[in-house]
Amino acid sequence: MSEPSDAATGGTEPSLEEQIAAYQREFQDLDPQVEQVVSALQRLNRRMNVAYGRQTATLGISNAEWEVLKALVVSGAPYRMGPGELAKRLGLTPAAMTHRIDRLANEGLVTRERDETNRVRVIVELTHEGREKWTEAMRMATVFEEDLLQDLSGEERRVLGDALTRLLRRVEDTQPDADGRLSDLD
Structure with a gap:
């Protein structure tokens, strides 16, 4: 596992590993491989949209x-x-x-x-x-x-x-x- 994220110390978002572990703790039927793919896609999409937004903003x-x-x-x-x-x-x-x-x-x-x-x-x-x-x-x-x-x-x-x-x-x-x-x- 990676280092604890900011979420563990009051930050905004847990690491992907922390999120999956929390979901598994609360919902035992969870397939961690499925959750890893879906959560990674969601986070990647969100971060890419932010990056594109920064770029397009420079163009007005x-x-x-x-x-x-x-x-x-x-x-x-x-x-x-x-x-x-x-x-x-x-x-x-x-x-x-x-x-x-x-x-x-x-x-x-x-x-x-x-x-x-x-x-x-x-x-x-x-x-x-x-x-x-x-x-x-x-x-x-x-x-x-x-x-x-x-x-x-x-x-x-x-x-x-x-x-x-x-x-x-x-x-x-x-x-x-x-x-x-x-x-x-x-």
Whole structure:
């Protein structure tokens, strides 16, 4: 086991080993290998989001706004989507998407225009400045991600990527989900 964490002396979070030991103490049916994988993924996701947030903040955008830029780039040229499509793709409510689009439009990173063939429909399009901002964020993310995985061999990266992809597919196939948002399960 590792050294006691700050949590043992009043800090905020126990080490992964301490957390698993506490869970095993309180819930004997726990499979420690399963808990190690799940807890490590949760912590890694949280810490990576914080790191990405720090990086995007240096560019004047939030992680949430970077996600919108990414969705537009992934959609392919001419990098246009309706707000509803964007909200669905990112698992957001229409109101949350409107807020993100407003901020990005105010920064000149996207435009919002009426669809020429359906004047009721609005189209969000990535601007040249938005594409440049996305590219710079991707450069920063790539450096961070390569550093994160530097201790893994190519084969270890492939095996990890395959395993995580299988887990993702399992969750996508088996969990109640409403376009990326948790359903009202009451």
